Amino acid sequence: MGALDLLSRDEAPVREASITVRDLSVTYPNGFTAVRDASFSLGPGTICALVGVNGSGKSTIFKAIMGFVKPSAGEVRLCGLPVDQAVGDNIVAYVPQSEDVDWNFPVLVETVVMMGRYGHMNFLRVPSRTDRRKVDEALERVGMSAYRKRQIGELSGGQKKRVFLARALAQEGRIILLDEPFTGIDVTTEAAIIDLLRDLRASGHLMLVSTHNLGTVPDYCDQVVLLNRTVLAAGPTEKVFTPKNLERTFGGVLRNFELGGRELHDDDDARKVTVITDDERPLVFYGDAPPQKHDRDRPE
C-alpha cells in the first residue's frame, strides 16, 4: 500500500450508510438454493426488519452481506463498495444468530467487547483511551457492566447474547446486522436495546434486524423486508407490514385469528381485531388500519 493510498483513504468523505442487494441468489455447496433473485436497498438512518419463516433465508442474506457465502448470481454493495472492501474498512458490525465460539476460551467479558474495537486500532491492537471508553459505554448500554470480569463461558445464554451485542455496538459500524438479537433476551433488555437502535438511527446508522417478534416490529422499524426464499415485499412499514402481505409471507404457519366487530364489543365500532403471531409477541391490527405503535416503549 503506497503513501498515496493512505492519503486518499484519510481524505475520503465519510460515506453514507447503505445496503444494496441486487438480484441476489445464494446456492449452498449441497446444491440447495436458499435465496433466489432477492433485491432491496436501504439508506442511512434506517432500522429495517427482515421477516420470514424458519428457513426463509434470513441468515443466508446476512451471510451474503458479510461475504461469508458467495452469491451464485447478483451482488451486494455496502455504502457503494464491494462487500470485501466494506468489511475490510470496518463499515459493518454483525451479530450472528448463534455464536460459534469456544466458550472455554480464557477471555473476560470486557476482552470480548474490546475485540469489537480491533478494527479501529493499529496492527498491534493496543487499545487507546477512546477504545476503553467505548467498551465501558457498550457494556453499560446492554446492562452487563457488573459482569465485565467474568470469563465468557460463565454467563447465561441471554447474558452471552448481550455481550456480543455490546461488541457490535462498540465496533461502531455504520451498518449493523443483527440476526435475531431478541431471542432469549428479557423484555427490559429488549426495550433498552431498541432504544439504543433508535439513537443509532438518529445518528445516521443503518440497521438490519431479523426477528420473529412481529408485535414489536412497527414500534421501531421504519422499513420491512418480507422474505420467503426471495423478497416478497420491501418498503416502509406502513405500506408493507399489512395483514395481506404477512399472510403471503407466512402461509398457514401463523397463528392468526380475527374477532368480528359485534362479537368483540357491542358498540358502534365495527372494526374487527386481527391477531397475528409467529412467536410469543403477537401483532394486533385494529380493522385494516396500519399497525398501531405500542405506547409502552415510547417516551412521552
Added chain:
Amino acid sequence: MVPLGYEYMWKAMWVSALVGAVCAFLSAYLMLKGWSLMGDALGHSIVPGVAAAYIIGAPFAVGAFFAGILASLGMAFVKQHSRLREDAIIGLVFTTLFALGLLMASLWPTSVSIQTIVLGNILAIPDEDATQVAVIAVVSFAVMAFIWKDLMVTFFDETHAKSIGINTRLLKIVFFTLLSACTVAALQTVGACLVIAMVVTPGATAYLLTDRFGLLVLIAIAFGALTSFVGAYLSYFVDGATGGVIVTLQTVLFLIAFYFAPKHGVLAARRKRQAVVEAAAETRAGAAA
C-alpha cells in the same frame, strides 16, 4: 557449581530457554483449540524430511521444516475438503508421513542416529546448529509478538475475526509455519517424543491459573523458559537426557498448579464445596435455635 564453568553449558541453557519460551507461546493456542496432538504429529511427520535431507546432503533443519509445513498444510487441506474431525485428520496425516520416513530410512540407510532425533541432545549440539535453533526461536517469537492478538480473535471467534477484516486463512498458515519451525528447533533440544510436552504443558499449566488470555501467554512463556533453562543445567548431572529433565520439571509445575490453582485447582474446588456445606449447616443451626 561445576558445569557453569563450561561455555557450552551456558550456550545449551540459553538456547533451551529460547526454544522453551517460543514453544510455550504456541502452546497457549494449541491446547485451547484441542490441537495438542498436533505437536506430536509434527514431531513424527518431520522424519521423512530429515531422511530426505541426509540423502541429498541438505541441512537437517531444512528437510525437517519442509516436512513440517507439508504436514500442517496437508492437515489444513484435508480439513477444508472433508467433514472429518481434527483428531482423525491429524492421525491420518502424521502416520502417513512417519511411515514414509521409516521406509526411506530403511531403503537408504544413513548415518543419522535415530536416537538423536528421538531424544535430542542440546548439550552436544554443534555451534552452527545452536545458531540455527536460536535464530528460529527468536524470529518465531518476534512474529508471534506481532500477531498474538489477531490469532486470539481468530481462534476464539473466527466469524468475528473475518468480520473485522482479519485475513484468518493467512494467519493460520503463518501460525502453522511457525509451529513447524519451532518443532524442528525443539527436536534438537528435547527430541521428537517430547516435543509435544513443550507445546502443550506450559499452556495447560497457565490455563489453570488465569482466565485472561494475555496473562496466560505470559505465564506460559515464563514457565517454558524457566523449566528449559534449569532443565538444561540439571541434565548435565544425569548425562545428557535434557528432554527428560525439562519435561519432568514442566510436569511438576503442572501438578502444583493442578492442585493449588486459586480458582481452577482441585484444592480450591474442594474449599468452595466445603464453604457451601458449612454455610448450609449454619443456616440450619440458625433456624433450629
